Amino acid sequence: MSGTDYNYDEQGQFFPFFILTMTTLVTIPTTISFLRPSKELENTGTRIDSDFVPEHADLIQGQRKKQKRLERRLKRGLLMVGGWAMIAGMIYLIMVTARITPKIWNPYDVLGIDSSADEKAIKKRYKRLSLTMHPDKAREDPEKNVTIQSINDHWVDVTKAFKALTDEEIRNNFLQYGHPDGKQSFSIGIALPKWIVTEGAGKYVLLIYALALGVILPYTVGKWWYGTQRLTKEKVLVASAGKIFRDYDNEQGESGVIGALSSGEEFNEILAGHKADTGLSKLEQKVLGDSESHVLQALSKKDRQKLDDLEDSRRRKVLTLLWAYLGRVELDDDTLNDEKFEVAPIALRLNEAYSAIALAYGNTKAVVSAYHTSQNLIQALRPGASPLEQLPHFTPAVANAAEAERSRTHLTIQEFMHIPEAQRKARVVDSGLLSQAEYSTAISVASQIPVLNIEKAFFKVVGERFVTPSSLVQFVLKCRFVPPSVQTLPEVNPKDLLDIDPEEGDVAAITGRKNDRSGEKPIQPPLTHAPYYARDNAPRWHVFLADSKQGRIAVPPFTFSTFDKPILDESGKPTFNVQTLKMQFGAPPQAGSYTFVMHVVCDSYIGMDTKMEVTLVVEDASKAEEVEEDDEISEPDEDTIAGQMQSLKTGVAAPKRRKQKDEDSSDGSDTEGDVESESETDTDTDSDED
Amino acid sequence: MWPFDLVDWLMLGVPIAYLVILVGSLTVFSNLYRKRQAANAASLEPWFPPHLQRNIYLTLLHQENPKVPDELLKAALLRRATEDIHRIVQIRNAKQALQALLQRGSVGEDLWQRFQRAEKEIEEELRDVVQEANAFADNWGQTIFQSASEMAQNTHIRERLSEIMSKLAAEKKWWASRKAAIQSDFMKELDEEKTSKSSEDDAVLVESMGKKVARK
Numbered sequence: 050m051s052g053t054d055y056n057y058d059e060q061g062q063f064f065p066f067f068i069l070t071m072t073t074l075v076t077i078p079t080t081i082s083f084l085r086p087s088k089e090l091e092n093t094g095t096r097i098d099s100d101f102v103p104e105h106a107d108l109i110q111g112q113r114k115k116q117k118r119l120e121r122r123l124k125r126g127l128l129m130v131g132g133w134a135m136i137a138g139m140i141y142l143i144m145v146t147a148r149i150t151p152k153i154w155n156p157y158d159v160l161g162i163d164s165s166a167d168e169k170a171i172k173k174r175y176k177r178l179s180l181t182m183h184p185d186k187a188r189e190d191p192e193k194n195v196t197i198q199s200i201n202d203h204w205v206d207v208t209k210a211f212k213a214l215t216d217e218e219i220r221n222n223f224l225q226y227g228h229p230d231g232k233q234s235f236s237i238g239i240a241l242p243k244w245i246v247t248e249g250a251g252k253y254v255l256l257i258y259a260l261a262l263g264v265i266l267p268y269t270v271g272k273w274w275y276g277t278q279r280l281t282k283e284k285v286l287v288a289s290a291g292k293i294f295r296d297y298d299n300e301q302g303e304s305g306v307i308g309a310l311s312s313g314e315e316f317n318e319i320l321a322g323h324k325a326d327t328g329l330s331k332l333e334q335k336v337l338g339d340s341e342s343h344v345l346q347a348l349s350k351k352d353r354q355k356l357d358d359l360e361d362s363r364r365r366k367v368l369t370l371l372w373a374y375l376g377r378v379e380l381d382d383d384t385l386n387d388e389k390f391e392v393a394p395i396a397l398r399l400n401e402a403y404s405a406i407a408l409a410y411g412n413t414k415a416v417v418s419a420y421h422t423s424q425n426l427i428q429a430l431r432p433g434a435s436p437l438e439q440l441p442h443f444t445p446a447v448a449n450a451a452e453a454e455r456s457r458t459h460l461t462i463q464e465f466m467h468i469p470e471a472q473r474k475a476r477v478v479d480s481g482l483l484s485q486a487e488y489s490t491a492i493s494v495a496s497q498i499p500v501l502n503i504e505k506a507f508f509k510v511v512g513e514r515f516v517t518p519s520s521l522v523q524f525v526l527k528c529r530f531v532p533p534s535v536q537t538l539p540e541v542n543p544k545d546l547l548d549i550d551p552e553e554g555d556v557a558a559i560t561g562r563k564n565d566r567s568g569e570k571p572i573q574p575p576l577t578h579a580p581y582y583a584r585d586n587a588p589r590w591h592v593f594l595a596d597s598k599q600g601r602i603a604v605p606p607f608t609f610s611t612f613d614k615p616i617l618d619e620s621g622k623p624t625f626n627v628q629t630l631k632m633q634f635g636a637p638p639q640a641g642s643y644t645f646v647m648h649v650v651c652d653s654y655i656g657m658d659t660k661m662e663v664t665l666v667v668e669d670a671s672k673a674e675e676v677e678e679d680d681e682i683s684e685p686d687e688d689t690i691a692g693q694m695q696s697l698k699t700g701v702a703a704p705k706r707r708k709q710k711d712e713d714s715s716d717g718s719d720t721e722g723d724v725e726s727e728s729e730t731d732t733d734t735d736s737d738e739d
Numbered sequence: 740m741w742p743f744d745l746v747d748w749l750m751l752g753v754p755i756a757y758l759v760i761l762v763g764s765l766t767v768f769s770n771l772y773r774k775r776q777a778a779n780a781a782s783l784e785p786w787f788p789p790h791l792q793r794n795i796y797l798t799l800l801h802q803e804n805p806k807v808p809d810e811l812l813k814a815a816l817l818r819r820a821t822e823d824i825h826r827i828v829q830i831r832n833a834k835q836a837l838q839a840l841l842q843r844g845s846v847g848e849d850l851w852q853r854f855q856r857a858e859k860e861i862e863e864e865l866r867d868v869v870q871e872a873n874a875f876a877d878n879w880g881q882t883i884f885q886s887a888s889e890m891a892q893n894t895h896i897r898e899r900l901s902e903i904m905s906k907l908a909a910e911k912k913w914w915a916s917r918k919a920a921i922q923s924d925f926m927k928e929l930d931e932e933k934t935s936k937s938s939e940d941d942a943v944l945v946e947s948m949g950k951k952v953a954r955k
Contacts, residue, residue, distance in 0.1 A: 281844060291853075294850060350902075406836065406846075
């Protein structure tokens, strides 16, 4: 058989191996991805303990289960099971099929010696064998089935082997090629059984080929392509994104956003066919009928008008359901209530698209409205509701009682928790309001909510003392998680508020690929306490800078969902660790001082936004060079942080230097040979929280 | 005819049939595809709702019996220009945002097509208005949009104002009730003080009174 001849696997002993390999290549990755727990934040977060059971908890649970079912990777599971079955089958085939390996005559084996034996050893062995194996010496033994014939044959074999090994050429052949006749031609086989190409089956094989290439492949590619075409980057339908864009308006507040979201095509799936109309009149009666209801107070006149003008009954129903959800209105009908809980997660997804559009317009008010809508949807609260209603058992009436005199501007949870315990309790624990048990549940939830408290915010450029025009600025935010129940905050260690540059040469750290605590698992705050929202939600914080004069976004939002230091210790007590958040952007090309309003907005809790004024001072490039040249001004000033550190270290306060005119550009460079080079480019921040 | 006898026509038919089927199917596909694209483009929803003001103007313009006076036509044209101002502002605001969103893949291609069509439409509309204006009076076309935009501004401000004023009654009511509540609280406090003082502080009061009297 020449080398180019392919022979099929006629005995069927190789194709199981081939198929086994192929199946393994597919099955093992599938299994790994099937069994690996999801890395999504929603699945890894801890929960806020609460024994609060909202009304219709069964419906909400049902919705959650429905979503779980959808997320279950059924196809992958089936593929995995099929793959393993195939593997098992193939292994069985391999086990039962007799292996036919061409037996090569091996003189060493015949003589029973090692292949490393030299000629002398071979001769010795031959002589020894001749003593027992020679036909004259060996004896017949019918019991062991040894006949004269077999003895002769064996002896001939032994002699042949001896001759072969004592012949130099044959022995070399054997050592080199493993075969007494020298180099062998090798054959290539195809690990497919022969019947595939025989007369009868050929057509079917061709048919399968045609199907695979002509139908299945184009279909799969087409499906994938049109699937990606159908959804936008925010994973909403393209049609919905278009409609939301048309309904977008810079000026509209949160209730307008809700109206825009109701135009999404996604709702058609849950309100298909007759569902679009059933119960609409009852729903409208419940939600909009009572003129004193809280929903109507939240709905602006214009938006109410819009709702009444809607001609599409499906959209009308969606919008009314959304308002029913936000107003926590009891609809007295299980299907309607179920739909009420079902629309909220869809609206939240659409809100992502709305936020993207608002960001593209760059209007601060619109972006904030979008973020507030996300808070409202997750907490199931209408726009303008009291933040206290996020707590379990807090109805509008209870919240009103809790706020006592301040009924125009609402109390946040933090403010409420800062009211002295006795007074706080006296306000809400009453007949018709809260019972003692309900009150303690609410307080326990309130003391677990993570509130981000900003300690310091400044701009810096890595390795520079000033922010120079067009440089890559880092906006560093130092903050702590403070539960609302904490009355007195521990002092912040001033060291924690510094941002120490990574050592020079540590490229990975400078480029941001690695932070100081690389390899550690990022810390995630507990999942949002949102008993009415039919999904799990991990809180996220959006940080962005806005230009207050123009009302436009200056630096688009950075979203933070994980942090670098533990928020709670093992026993569940808050650690008050200072967390560092960083965002990078390009400095303006002109020198000058720029004042921004920094917004920190949590996507899931109401009333925990922070607004703060920050000033970015951009120094002329020439000035930065100057300072670098005269380096003898090295003693840090007493009133800078570096100076305080210095006095801590040495025990002597640093000499008071001439008061700098420009406070923002404190130059604190240590000549002490400190390993840490603190870049003190902090352009100071006039922090005023609200 | 020797060359033709040698040809195996059946075997020659096979490649020709292959070519015919291949080219034919591709042509059919491209035809269908283009037709569908065209149909899609034609069925795109217009960006703006029907232009009511323009329709009113054109109806008035073409009304013959009785003929519409010029003043009325001019007013209608101005109204039409005002609506155009609203639209052009919307288009201008949306353009940049839409471009950015399209690049990021946050909106679909057909929204962009609709937008471009609306843009072209509004351009034509503006040109038409200018021509109409020039037909009424020389060079009015150059100033008509200025007046129209002032009108639009004015309406906008009035709308805002009326929106704010519409809240007046409710606010007034709330503050009145708030005031009443505060007053009643104060009165209650005062009453409480009085009752407590009258019981405890009587002696002191008398004493001080007595001092005062003595001094006199």
